[in-house]
Amino acid sequence: MTDFTFKEMGAALRTRRRELGLTQQALAELAGVGVVLVIELEKGKSTVRLDRLMALLSALGLQLRLEFGGGGMVIGGDA
Numbered sequence: 001m002t003d004f005t006f007k008e009m010g011a012a013l014r015t016r017r018r019e020l021g022l023t024q025q026a027l028a029e030l031a032g033v034g035v036v037l038v039i040e041l042e043k044g045k046s047t048v049r050l051d052r053l054m055a056l057l058s059a060l061g062l063q064l065r066l067e068f069g070g071g072g073m074v075i076g077g078d079a
Contacts, residue, residue, distance in 0.1 A: 005044070006044040006045065006046040007043075007044035009044070010042045010043055011042075013042055013056065013062075014042040016060045016061075017038075020060065024039055024042070027056070027059060027060070030059040031052075031055040031056045031059035033055055033056060037052060037056075038056065041053075041056065
């Protein structure tokens with residue numbers, strides 16, 4: 001399992017958003033969340049409602065992955 005910091009997760013979200021050519025406002029609208037949430041997450045905010053995080057991940061074509069021991073479980077996305 002790979003450990004991460006919330007700053008690293010925020011950087012990954014920002015990188016993906018930019019790869020897709022989306023502004024923070026456009027991503028917020030696409031995901032149905034507020035632009036302030038996008039800004040805060042990209043800065044490394046450590047608290048967020050799971051449904052809002054999942055909406056953002058889905059809009060970015062990303063997945064949240066939980067790993068247990070040697071196996072894994074993907075939550076959301078197309079896996």
